[in-house]
Amino acid sequence: MKRIIVDAYAKINLSLDVLRRREDGYHEVEMIMQQVDLKDIITIKEIEKGIIIESNKKEVPTDSSNLVYKAWDIICKKFNIDRGVYININKNIPIAAGLAGGSSDAAALLKGLNKLWNLGLTKNELMELGVNIGADVPFCIMGGTALAQGIGEKLTRLNNFSNIYILLATPDIQVSTAYVYKNLNLKEISVRPDTHKLIEYMEDNDIDSVAKKMVNVLENVTIKKYPIIQEIKKDMINGGALGSLMSGSGPTVFGIYNNEKLLKETERKLKKRLSKVYSVKTI
The missing domain is CATH 3.30.230.10 (Ribosomal Protein S5; domain 2)
Known part of the structure; x- marks a missing residue:
């Protein structure tokens, strides 16, 4: 067969x-x-x-x-x-x-x-x-x-943005995408991503600027309901991530690293309280 x-x-x-x-x-x-x-x-x-x-x-x-x-x-x-x-x-x-x-x-x-x-x-x-x-x-x-x-x-x-160190952490909560979009108030969004500037940074392989300028407007809704997402972001930044962001409507948070040792150390710490933590690379 x-x-x-x-x-x-x-x-x-x-x-x-x-x-x-x-x-x-x-x-x-x-x-x-x-x-x-x-x-x-x-x-x-x-x-x-x-x-x-x-x-x-x-x-x-x-x-x-x-x-x-x-x-x-x-x-x-x-x-x-x-x-x-x-x-x-x-x-x-x-x-x-x-x-x-x-x-x-x-x-x-x-x-x-x-x-x-x-x-x-x-x-x-x-x-x-x-x-x-x-x-x-x-x-x-x-x-x-x-x-x-x-x-x-x-x-x-877009130009290839591969082989970048990424740490993923998914808290054990269920987030409804429909809920997030329903509760998103477009008039209240004060910070938006400069998407085209980000693309320029990516084309220049300026990982530091990409990491620092990432924005996800859905965080306005999801973090308000699930503060653990903000806590994970803070843990990643404190652990040496160049930047950290929620992916999609959540709840997964990722951090961009340029130092594998710092990534592994943060991974070890997060695994003490979260079951879904992954060290990955962009492809």
């Missing part, structure tokens, strides 16, 4: 700005998205009918609420495929953590089915399918570093 294995990488937001609320209820955003080497591993095998989803983590849904189900369904309907698939998700990315774990799994499945069933889809065609699954899916297919606009689906590839 043919088996395809695909890596599904996490993402962080080096900046996140919300420009306006659209008439359809979605928010217009502008953000810099960056993949890191924390990954889920997706194993795909063809079966006769239907879909079976299994995972090493019991928190991972194995029904139609999982985005990989939606990815399989979209491919089958578009190409009139009457074949089933077995999917195993070896889950390492924290769930509902602002790291696009579910979106990355769905992106990996689209890429895997494209190969398994010899569909011949280009990366851009896969990205066009991905936007119907979730706003982060096209970026997870593209990978690397990108400017995301619109609802996150309009992507511009």
Whole structure:
């Protein structure tokens, strides 16, 4: 039986700005998205009918609420495929953590089915399918570093910003993205990221300036409800991070380091009170 294995990488937001609320209820955003080497591993095998989803983590849904189900369904309907698939998700990315774990799994499945069933889809065609699954899916297919606009689906590839030391820490709380956006008051945002200046710093590989100028406007809502996020940011800065930010709508916090020894020391300290702490690099 043919088996395809695909890596599904996490993402962080080096900046996140919300420009306006659209008439359809979605928010217009502008953000810099960056993949890191924390990954889920997706194993795909063809079966006769239907879909079976299994995972090493019991928190991972194995029904139609999982985005990989939606990815399989979209491919089958578009190409009139009457074949089933077995999917195993070896889950390492924290769930509902602002790291696009579910979106990355769905992106990996689209890429895997494209190969398994010899569909011949280009990366851009896969990205066009991905936007119907979730706003982060096209970026997870593209990978690397990108400017995301619109609802996150309009992507511009940026210069590679790889091999940067990153510390991730996810507190054991559940953050609802819908709650965060609903409670975001655009008129109250006093500090916004200078996205285009950040891109210039990245192009110059000026890591220090990138780290110090990162802004995520969603912190205004999430930190107010969950002060532990601010505490983790402070711990990272005190531990030698050049800068620290919440990723997405949270609750994951990341720090950028230029010294691996300081990163490892902060990682050791944070692990004393948090179970999900990861030393990673940008890719």
